[in-house]
Amino acid sequence: MHPLAALAFCLCTAAMAAAADLRPGYYADSCPQAEFIVRDVMRKASFRDPRSQASVMRLQFHDCFVNGCDGSVLLDDTPTMMGEKLSLSNINSLRSFEVVDEVKEALEAACPEVVSCADIIIMASRDAVALSGGPEWEVKLGRKDSLTASYEDSNEIMPSPRSNASYLVDLFSKYNLSIQDLVSLSGSHSIGKGRCFSVMFRLYNQSGSGKPDPAMELKYREKLDKICPLGGDENVTVALDATPEVFDNQYFKDLVSGRGFLNSDETLYTFPKTRPFVETYRDDQQKFYKDFAQGMIRLGDLQSGRPGEIRRNCRLVNANKHSFIGYGGKNMEVS
Ligand code: HEM
Ligand SMILES: *[C@@H]1O[C@H](CO)[C@@H](O)[C@H](O)[C@H]1NC(C)=O
Ligand SMILES: *[C@@H]1O[C@H](CO)[C@@H](O)[C@H](O)[C@H]1NC(C)=O
Ligand SMILES: *[C@@H]1O[C@H](CO)[C@@H](O)[C@H](O)[C@H]1NC(C)=O
Ligand SMILES: *[C@@H]1O[C@H](CO)[C@@H](O)[C@H](O)[C@H]1NC(C)=O
Numbered sequence: 001m002h003p004l005a006a007l008a009f010c011l012c013t014a015a016m017a018a019a020a021d022l023r024p025g026y027y028a029d030s031c032p033q034a035e036f037i038v039r040d041v042m043r044k045a046s047f048r049d050p051r052s053q054a055s056v057m058r059l060q061f062h063d064c065f066v067n068g069c070d071g072s073v074l075l076d077d078t079p080t081m082m083g084e085k086l087s088l089s090n091i092n093s094l095r096s097f098e099v100v101d102e103v104k105e106a107l108e109a110a111c112p113e114v115v116s117c118a119d120i121i122i123m124a125s126r127d128a129v130a131l132s133g134g135p136e137w138e139v140k141l142g143r144k145d146s147l148t149a150s151y152e153d154s155n156e157i158m159p160s161p162r163s164n165a166s167y168l169v170d171l172f173s174k175y176n177l178s179i180q181d182l183v184s185l186s187g188s189h190s191i192g193k194g195r196c197f198s199v200m201f202r203l204y205n206q207s208g209s210g211k212p213d214p215a216m217e218l219k220y221r222e223k224l225d226k227i228c229p230l231g232g233d234e235n236v237t238v239a240l241d242a243t244p245e246v247f248d249n250q251y252f253k254d255l256v257s258g259r260g261f262l263n264s265d266e267t268l269y270t271f272p273k274t275r276p277f278v279e280t281y282r283d284d285q286q287k288f289y290k291d292f293a294q295g296m297i298r299l300g301d302l303q304s305g306r307p308g309e310i311r312r313n314c315r316l317v318n319a320n321k322h323s324f325i326g327y328g329g330k331n332m333e334v335s
Pocket of ligand 1: 051054055056057058060061092093094095159160161163168182185186188189191192193194195196197198240262264
């Protein structure tokens with residue numbers, strides 16, 4: 001068995017046991033205004049930077065796949081712990097951590113030490129979709145924040161933009177996520193942007209052929225060739241679908257016309273097992289919304305079963321006597 005397979009399998013077994021503790025209305029008594037506060041900060045963030053909605057929503061995927069939804073992706077590196085922010089899929093790519101910080105500050109002011117950072121990601125992701133014109137759903141809450149994060153696990157688990165649909169079907173199944181979940185959740189690429197870095201191989205050297213990916217529509221390729229020339233700045237960003245600020249089914253229409261940005265996107269249409277779902281969502285936005293909401297709830301159910309806490313600052317494990325030891329006198333106190 002591939003080591004990743006073993007890891008993912010163990011995670012899922014643990015996940016099912018702990019997921020039962022999550023429920024809607026978890027903060028109804030301890031912080032009744034929690035969901036209102038999160039929505040309010042997210043709305044303000046979207047005025048400042050519309051893309052922040054996509055960037056925050058992406059955090060749910062990158063948090064939940066790596067040892068469950070435990071806020072591990074939010075932890076900054078420390079002298080003794082290399083976290084997930086610099087891993088292959090996250091470096092120069094994950095963004096809008098400051099929006100999560102802002103939500104946390106507002107929640108700490110209203111109900112100190114009650115709402116976990118892991119739950120903030122879940123609420124904020126739901127809000128990002130709703131504020132972008134997509135569906136609404138009820139979130140289950142009650143997660144704890146991890147005491148650590150893992151650079152290695154993130155590297156091993158998170159799929160590369162080169163992944164194909166066949167690989168992704170297998171990967172998602174290790175998390176008890178179905179083909180329907182994979183395709184509907186990939187519809188999150190209805191909002192947001194990706195870097196040239198993530199598409200260069202499709203434009204110039206698909207599968208080491210020295211040629212572009214034949215699945216890419218010609219006009220779309222010509223457009224990307226201009227934005228992402230060989231030897232150019234690979235941090236330049238491109239919309240992931242034709243309407244990157246609206247959560248709609250345009251993404252699936254684009255896949256069918258060969259205008260998917262990532263290899264992982266376009267192969268959802270070229271691979272026979274995923275193609276029927278792409279066609280269904282292209283034709284039926286309401287069905288996409290319904291399946292997407294269900295997928296986000298299942299993604300949010302992933303739990304590691306490890307001990308946790310309610311962090312005061314999403315970037316740091318709570319300072320206690322033990323966490324001060326070994327930091328060479330550096331003041332790790334949370335301000
Ligand atoms: C199925 C496998 C997936 C792969 C291979 C994948 C890969 C990627 C890549 C490569 C990017 C662009 C990163 C960059 O170039 O900097 C991206 C962006 C994004 N991903 Fe995914 N992703 C997947 C699934 C998901 C899921 C399940 C979600 C959310 C539930 C998600 C949400 C997003 C969002 C919203 C963006 C845009 C972020 C922004 O504008 O800042 N992705 N993804
Ligand atoms: C999909 O990716 C896997 C793993 O990287 C590879 O072995 C397989 O050949 C690919 N399939 C296709 C159809 O390209
Ligand atoms: C996997 O998900 C399905 C559908 O949500 C659920 O019925 C099943 O119980 C889950 N499997 C495990 C092992 O929890
Ligand atoms: C294309 O990819 C192949 C295999 O990864 C590599 O050997 C070759 O040097 C690449 N060609 C270019 C022009 O980058
Ligand atoms: C993107 O920008 C970062 C930070 O400015 C830089 O370190 C990195 O090398 C750039 N990456 C690419 C692919 O150009």
